[in-house]
Amino acid sequence: MFNNQNIVCAVEFGSSKICVLIGQLEGDGKVKLLGYEAVPSANAVVKGEISDMKRVVDALRKAFDSAERKSNCDLSHCRVITVVVTGGGIDSTQETAGITVNTPNGIVTENEKRAVTEGARNLALTNGKEIINLCPSCFTIDKRRVSEPCGQSGKYLEADVHVVSANCRRLNPFIQALRETGFEDVDIEPVFAPLADVNGAVDDETHEPGFILLDIGAGTTEYLLNIDEGIRASGVVRVGMEHAANDLAIGLSLPIDQCRRFFTSGTLAEAIRNKQEFIEVPVRPRHIRKIPVSSCESIVDARLHELMNIVYSKVSANFNLNTLGAGGLLTGGGALYAPVKDIFSSVFDISCRTVVPRNTHCGALENPRFSSVWGALTLAPDFVDYPVQDSKLQQFLKFFNRDRRG
Secondary structure, three states, X not given: OOOHHHXXXXXXXXXXXXXXXXXXXXXXXXXEEEEEEEEEOOOOEXXXXXXXXXXXXXXXXXXXXXXXXXXXXXXXXXXXXXEEEOOOOEEXXXXXXXXXXXXXXXXXXXXXXXXXXXXXXXXXXXXXEEEEEEEEEEEEEOOEEEOOOOOOEOOXXXXXXXXXXXXXXXXXXXXXXXXXXXXXXXXXXXXXHHHHHHHHHOOHHHOOOOEEEEEEOOOOEEEEEEEOOEEEEEEEEOOOHXXXXXXXXXXXXXOHHXXXXXXXXXXXXXXXXXXXXXXXXXXXXXXXXXXXXXXXXHHHHXXXXXXXXXXXXXXXXOOOHHHOOOOXXXXXXXXXXXXXXXXXXXXXXXXXEEOOOOOOOOHHHOXXXXXXXXXXXXXXXXXXXXXXXXXXXXXXXXXXXXXXXX
């Protein structure tokens, strides 16, 4: 029997779905999935931002009620809700902070490690922004790079820190929606989507050779660049598979819902794989319209090439992507569209593969659509001072502490 006092939740407000996961903190610091539910967001969330609060709250209540029944637990005891966030209000910067080590014999302790990381927060503070995640990329002691500074001696400790901030006005509606659903007194902790992806879908062995991750959603695409076992860049592009569906609807004079189903059902990807000439679409009773697969492919490829080129231009100017030993990692619903791999490789000139949630012990969640929300759930122990077996990202987030609660 599980302990209701160790219940945690994760929520994702997506353009295509609102998803709730309920988990239990285990003795080894991991999270056991107890229940989940995903309901259509019905255009109440657009490009990572809430456009209709009432519909979002209604969908959220439905998802929580269903997940609670499936898990047979009492959410009134929930200790923390981690929320996947994205959208145009997200910014990230790299900050370098340093402190003099004044301990006996110059030995670096956890206190110095935390202090130098927190120093990056002070450097990055801007009006109207709230820092939501701090991820140390690397440490140096007296200009000598170290993977773990604690226990080593020196005079000066520096940290390169990846700082993710969010526009408060755009972040608050997600907090408000959860409060209106009944979680007035529960800690709510935002996690930037690609950080959650890394913890939920990327194994530790992939960090050392380096990678670039793209989470291709319906309304947005998030990216994250990891080099030398540290996060060096991340961001949001407000382009996703919904734009490709809209292009199809305009270019082929089809209903937008039909074009969305081309992706969600896998119809278009299967037709391309099987080298079909046409996709048959019912347009009215007893009437079938034949849609040329080549036309669909050309329209979608143009949009995805545009997306990949936008991401490439953001990261290639400052980083040599050919050094990424693990190549590209694709996740999110858009990763289910098989041709996206070839499009990625043609733009980035590196190999890529699809990643899915790891260690869920639930076949239904082993789908790239759930990488972010599962990753957010597995990060819950970091926000409740619960013992963890540190993954690479959990090492990054371990010293993250925000003054705001709720």
